[in-house]
Amino acid sequence: MFALSSRCLFVAAIVCSCFAVVGAVAGSAETAQIKPRQDKLRDMGGALKSIADDIKRGKLDWENTIPTNVQTIKDRGGYLLKWFPKGSGPESGVKTYALPAIWQKNDDFVKLGKAMQAEALKLDEVAATKNADAFKAQVLVIGKTCKACHDNYRSPDYEKENED
Numbered sequence: 168m169f170a171l172s173s174r175c176l177f178v179a180a181i182v183c184s185c186f187a188v189v190g191a192v193a194g195s196a197e198t199a200q201i202k203p204r205q206d207k208l209r210d211m212g213g214a215l216k217s218i219a220d221d222i223k224r225g226k227l228d229w230e231n232t233i234p235t236n237v238q239t240i241k242d243r244g245g246y247l248l249k250w251f252p253k254g255s256g257p258e259s260g261v262k263t264y265a266l267p268a269i270w271q272k273n274d275d276f277v278k279l280g281k282a283m284q285a286e287a288l289k290l291d292e293v294a295a296t297k298n299a300d301a302f303k304a305q306v307l308v309i310g311k312t313c314k315a316c317h318d319n320y321r322s323p324d325y326e327k328e329n330e331d
């Protein structure tokens with residue numbers, strides 16, 4: 168009897184430690200997304216800002232600033248929805264501005280992400296025409312798609328902690 172129960176305990180211990188290992192690996196894979204996604208989002212923010220700066224200066228650089236930065240927004244934007252696996256929110260213990268609402272209202276989050284992607288493709292098309300008015304209008308549109316998501320799914324702490 169004693170021998171049997173200690174064997175059970177032994178088996179249970181192995182099973183438990185296996186689960187613990189699997190859990191830890193899964194956790195770190197999701198948590199590992201956080202820093203790179205913030206870097207890529209910052210690239211997108213920097214790209215949009217460079218374009219906005221050109222517009223403010225009244226000098227649109229159709230050869231360099233615009234195509235390079237439009238490309239960054241379009242390419243990074245295409246992957247955005249892959250950067251938010253479940254478990255990569257604040258519960259991960261890693262510093263993130265991603266709000267739990269992303270996973271609670273995921274359909275809406277995905278919809279906003281896709282809207283941004285569609286507008287980024289249009290931005291690319293408009294940039295190719297080098298029509299300044301149409302381009303400026305589309306920059307405003309894309310800016311609104313970023314804001315629409317940030318308003319609901321990014322913590323307002325981001326604005327408090329990062330002066331633009």
Ligand code: HEC
Nearest residue numbers: 205208209211212215263264265279280283313316320321
């Ligand atoms: C579908 C939702 C969504 C869309 C669309 C979106 N973002 Fe974000 N963005 C987020 C979330 C969520 C975070 C917080 C990520 C984190 O802290 O882990 C974020 C963070 C950021 C950050 C801060 C990164 C940092 O930590 O320094 C910048 C900059 C940014 N986004 C720029 C943009 C720009 C520019 C666009 C549009 C071209 C855009 N985002 C579109 C959801 C979105």
